[in-house]
Amino acid sequence: MTRRVRAVGGGPDAGAAVVDFVLIGGLIVVIALGIVQLTLGLHVRNTLVDSASAGARYGALDGRSTSDAARRTRELVAGSLADGYADEVTARRVVVGGVEMVEVEVRxxxxxxxxxxPAGRLTVTGHAIAEDDLP
Known part of the structure; x- marks a missing residue:
């Protein structure tokens, strides 16, 4: 006599759990990488804003110039991020409400x-009141 052994759990859905795991796992990885990339973009923006503001405050000190502000901003950006982020830094004096200010712009x-x-997509500015203009 021969016996037949029946497969347990067979049927049309056999092996579907593996496919579900791979598809859902891939989706979760893509979502996690997207969140990390958004966080990196926010970090870069905040670092650039902080560097521009610090450079403007440095350039606004009595006896400092706008070239000092731009140089200081480049140093801060290059020290915090890659050197390519410090390529387009400009500093100038502007008058806002009758008060002379130093404005540093980073692209x-x-x-x-x-x-x-892509180059030149993010533009941030930092401002500080020029101390040599104060009474």
């Missing part, structure tokens, strides 16, 4: 994949 790539992105 940098917006990181799309890692720190790589």
């Amino acid at each position: 940098a790539p917006l990181p799309v994949i890692g720190l790589i992105g």
Whole structure:
């Protein structure tokens, strides 16, 4: 006599759990990488804003010039991020409400994949009241 052994759990859904795991796992990885990339973009923006503001405050000190502000901003950006983010830094004196201020503008790539992105997409400014204009 021969016996037949029946497969347990067979049927049309056999092996579907593996496919579900791979598809859902891939989706979760893509979502997690997107969140990390958004966080990196926000970090770059905040670092540029802070560097521009610090450079403007440095250039606004009595006896300092706008070239000092731009140089200090480049140093801060290059020290915090890649050197390519410090390429387009400009500083100038502006008058706002009758008060002379130092304005530092930084144009940098917006990181799309890692720190790589199109050039000149993100523009931030920092301001400080010029001390040599104060009474």
